[in-house]
Amino acid sequence: MSVTSDTGPVTLTPSGTGPVRYDPFEVGAMADPYPVYERLREEAPLYRHAQGDFWVLSRFDDVFRATRDYTNFSSAKGLTFIKDEMKILGLAPTFIMMDPPKHTALRRLISKGFTPDRVSAMEPLIRAFVRERADQVAERCAAGETPNIVSEYTSPLPTFVLAELLGVPPEDRARFDPWSTAITSGSMEEESLGxxxxxxxxxxxxxIQLLERRRVDPGDDMLSALRSAEVDGQRLxxxxxxxxxxxxIAGGNDTTNHMLANALVRLAQHPEQRAYLVAHPERIGPAVDEFLRYDAPVQGLSRTLTAPMELYGQTLPENAKVHLLYASANRDPRQYGERAHELDVTRDVQRHMSFTQGPHFCIGAHIARMMGRIGLEELLRRFPNYQLDLGGAVRTNSAFVRGYEQLPFAAG
Ligand code: HEM
Known part of the structure; x- marks a missing residue:
């Protein structure tokens, strides 16, 4: 089977001329950031963003090591390079923004809701939901419309699954997506922060309202279970x-949506690989990790140094923000070989950075992979020759995530 390389337009920095410039806030930065990532890895593996006052690591080994070295690379002061991120959002630290050992106890508790058994038990429910959605998409295509596959399919799936997990009543569900999008589309612009x-x-x-309802009327959901859980003899x-x-909500919704939408775009761009998966649906599960490697929905997140550190001959001060470019690490030829920049749905991806590594490894990875597998299985089964109007596609405007708001879809 042949594979084709990703040759999208370069919109960030002309490659090969002048010093490399990385600016995730530049308009259009996410259209194709990969040529810039390549230059960062080769020419500036420790890059300083002077204006934003943060540093960037882009090679697999550096990013991998930093995510595991939580003593030096702390999550406790936020996950972006935006100064005073916690104050701006009015957030008290949640467990994703804690370091071990505090993080460990909370994480252990929450992990109980994510046993492989519990997740696997959701498969029939998820498949039924997805089939119903695919039916609706088919009806709209049959009526001559070009539905937006993001709002009709890839986005409702994680919204549904998260609501099921948390025990959110059906009538409240439409409220999730806009919140999640607003929280994850971080940019330095005031409107977006607002x-x-x-x-x-x-x-x-x-x-707060839902917790109160669950106190009076507990259900068989994670929120009810967590309400009565204890850490060191104390209620949460x-x-x-x-x-x-x-x-x-912020971590599971848009990420999964982007994983699916990015995969649909890549398969539309690589018809021979799509045909392979249509003919070998049992390969869709393993291919999900290749889609995640190839287009990390979360392109990068930051840590804060707890002490000065020597890196590439430079001394970074205590409290320096270091941005870890997961998406660049995922395409590092040092880790994945010369064809790292190519999509190959038959690749055996042993590990990647899209769920990070170390203590904060995505707790929802198992269910995210399952949503990816079922979402693609059902769509490819129903629409093996689907088409996307990429000219009419609208990307998510974000410095941190890569995905789409709109992808006009035709049954093919
Ligand atoms: C393809 C989909 C997903 C991607 C790409 C993704 C990515 C990530 C990443 C990169 C982190 C680590 C953040 C860091 O660097 O500190 C993370 C953590 C986390 N994710 Fe996911 N995620 C996905 C789906 C989900 C889902 C579906 C859920 C919930 C059901 C979820 C819940 C969480 C939680 C709770 C954490 C925090 C773990 C901790 O701090 O110990 N994620 N995810």
Whole structure:
């Protein structure tokens, strides 16, 4: 089977001329950031973003090591390079923004809700939901429309699954997506930050009500279970519970949506690889990790240095923000060989950085992979020759995530 390389337009920096410039806030930065990542890895593996006052690591080994070295690379001061991120969003630290050992106890508790058995038990429910959605897409295509596959398919799937996990009643579900989008589309622009602040407030307000309802009327959901759980003989505070909901909604919704949308675009661009998966549906599960490697939905997140550190002959001060470019690490030829820049759905991906590594390894990875597998299985079964109008596609405007808001879809 042949593979084709990704040859999208370069919109960040002309490659090969002048010093490499990385600016995730530049308009259009996410259209194709990979040529810049390549130059960072080769020419500036420790890059300083002077204006934003942060540093960037882009090679697999560096990023991998940093995510595991939580003593030096702390999560406790936020996950972006935006200064005062915690103050701006009005956030108290949630467990994703804690270091071990504090992080460990909370994580252990929450992991109980994510046993492979519990996740596998959701498969029939997820498949039924996805089939219903695919039916609706088919009906709209048959009526001559070109539905937006993001709003009709890839985005409702994680929204549904998260709501099921948390025990959110069906009538409240449509409220999730806008909050999640606003929280994850971080940019330095005031309007975007304002939306994120409002979304955090909306989400917290909603879950305070839901927790109260669950106190009076507990259900068979994770929120009810967590309400009565104890760490070191103590109940979790409402603040911990809210933080937990926040991380789930913000961390699980758009990421999964982007994973699926990016995969659909790549398969449309690589018809021979799509034909391979249509003919070998049992390979879709393993291919999900190749899609994740190839287009990390979360392109990078930051850590804060707890002490000065020598890196590539330079001394970074204590409290320096270091941005870890997961998406660049995922395409490092030192890790994946010469064909790292090529999509290959038959590749055996042993590990990648899209779920990070170390203590914060994505707790939802198992269910995310399952959503990826079922979402693609059902779509490819139903629409083996689907087409996307990439000219009409609208990308998510974000410095941290890569995905789409709109992808016009035709049954083919
Ligand atoms: C393809 C989909 C997903 C991607 C790419 C993704 C990515 C990530 C990444 C990169 C982190 C680590 C953040 C860091 O660097 O500190 C993370 C953590 C986390 N993710 Fe996911 N995620 C996905 C789906 C989900 C889902 C579906 C859920 C919930 C059901 C979820 C819940 C979490 C939680 C709770 C954490 C925090 C873990 C901790 O701090 O110990 N994620 N995820």
């Amino acid at each position: 939306n994120a602040v409002q979304a955090v407030a909306g989400l917290f307000g909603y879950f 505070s409402n603040w911990d519970l809210l933080g937990f909901c926040f991380v789930f």
